Amino acid sequence: MTVGERFPVMRAVSLTITVVVMPLKGVTGVGLKEENRKTAFLNPVLKKILLVFRGCLRQTIGYLVSGLLQAMANKSGNTYEEARKQRVEDNKKRFEDLGISKISKSLSDLKSSDKKPVQRYSKPKSENIYMLEPRRSSRARNPIPSYRDDVDIGLPPLRKRSKISSSWASYLARPLHEVKTPSYEERAQAFKCAEKIQSNLTSGNPSFVKSMVRSHVYSCFWLGLPSKFCEDHLPKTIVDIVLEDENGAEYDSVYIGKRTGLSGGWRAFALDHKLDDGDALVFELIEPARFKLYSSQIREPRWSAGMAARVVYIVRASNCSSDIDDTTVDDEVNSDAENTSNGAKESDLNNEKEPKRLTRSKKGRKQKKR
DNA sequence: TCACTGTTCGCCCTCTCTTC
DNA sequence: GAAGAGAGGGCGAACAGTGA
Known part of the structure; x- marks a missing residue:
């Protein structure tokens, strides 16, 4: 009682x-x-x-x-x-x-009749859910209580986060039409491809594969890293980590050891590379505080002028079969190595995009906080 | 120029799922 | 059942825009 x-x-x-x-x-x-x-x-x-x-x-x-x-x-x-x-x-x-x-x-x-299987696995969600609002998590959205409606004590109106009423859409950093909602199969395919790339890395550096979800690439931009990996290879303090992309462009980011994730700077990387939900990335720790990233993207790359120079490891969904030819991947790895030198020149010509060392906002914040 | 309002960004917390 | 992992969302600081 x-x-x-x-x-x-x-x-x-x-x-x-x-x-x-x-x-x-x-x-x-x-x-x-x-x-x-x-x-x-x-x-x-x-x-x-x-x-x-x-x-x-x-x-x-x-x-x-x-x-x-x-x-x-x-x-x-x-x-x-x-x-x-x-x-x-x-x-x-x-x-x-x-x-x-x-x-x-x-x-x-219903609950008692529905016995749990021995091996649990995450089921793909019905597409109807995505039709309304993409959600990666399988748990139900919690209603956000608003106590202001319960009691009026004459507070000034809360600041509006956005003109868009949807709580999710209001956090989007990219236009709604760019937001992808990959199927379970597409995501799995991309992940498989990334794993293949990882297994063919010859450097012997510690690495892991991370599948992108909405909160990694469209809003929030908090990227939790595998805790085991962090425990084994990364410090437990807050450190700056350099993310190096396939073209050798560098992005400063902040790694928070206590929470085993990347925060500041990751956003810039995700947005600059137009990472989408479902993309899979291979993180290779090439120095104590430097990650090299390879992407295995489930979508067709958009070959605009600005993007012509990028690409080493875009594995298209149609090519994402489980039996990727090992030599192909090896060749790609090698060509990547060359690309960091050659590609940089190409990048300068086609992209005119300098390697980034510090995002504007982060720089501003650091200055302000002092 | 100043005050006010809206937006962006990074961090942190909560809660559910998964694994042991 | 407990512990860990991870997704989602809220909050505050800083920045940007606008009008008087």
Whole structure:
């Protein structure tokens, strides 16, 4: 029996705590900041005050409620138990009326009949989901609660993230029409090709294959790396890591050892190479803080003038059969090595794109933060 | 020039799935 | 069932744009 069942009053009170307290988060964060940037330095102090206040409030209400319940129990004795039983019965009746009991039963039946297979694997999601909004994760989207609607305490309006209402689309760094939603098979094919490339790397450097998903290439731009690999080959601190692409162009990025992922700088790499969902990359650690990247892309490359110089390892979906000729890959690897020298010249002619050392935003941030 | 509003970017946290 | 992995989304700082 839960506390809520034992003490119905407690449920009502805890609900009140949620409604009243949660909007305080808005006050400490966006609200104040939007109100006046020059007072932004007050935020940490205010945050602490509000947190202490919130804690005190919870504690006080807790004392009040427990005292009240104690008093009720002492005073009314059996009356309370009767009232509780009555309430439980009422609730049961309401559930019956709403059909919730039936739904609950059918769900539990469904779950019990659906025995889990011994070997678990991720199933490809139905295309209907992608039709609405591409989601890589198989878990359901969580509703984002908005406590502002529950309680109006006169806060200034929250800053709008984007004119596009969709929460996902608002984070896109590329036009919607460029966003790809590859099938399960396409993704698997690209990954296989990348693995093939990896297995044919002759350098003996540590490497791994990473399949791109939406959050890697369209928004967020957080690239988690295999933790085992990070543990074995990368430092546990925050370090700058150079990403070197197939043309030898370099991109500074920030590796966060604690979270085993790439953040700053990865975005520039992903956008510059127009990486898409489903592409697979081979990461080869060629120096302690330098990755060489090979891509195995599931799409046709767009041969615009700006892209003519790139490419060593684009493996098209049609070529992504499992039996890629080993010599072909070897040749490609070798040609890549040449390409870093020859290709650089070609790149200069066709692309006029210098190797990047630092993205504008990152540079700006570093300067600002000092 | 200043104040305000909107956008971009990087980081961090939450939550679900997978594996052991 | 626990632990780890990873996807998704929120938040804040900085930057950019706009109008008075």
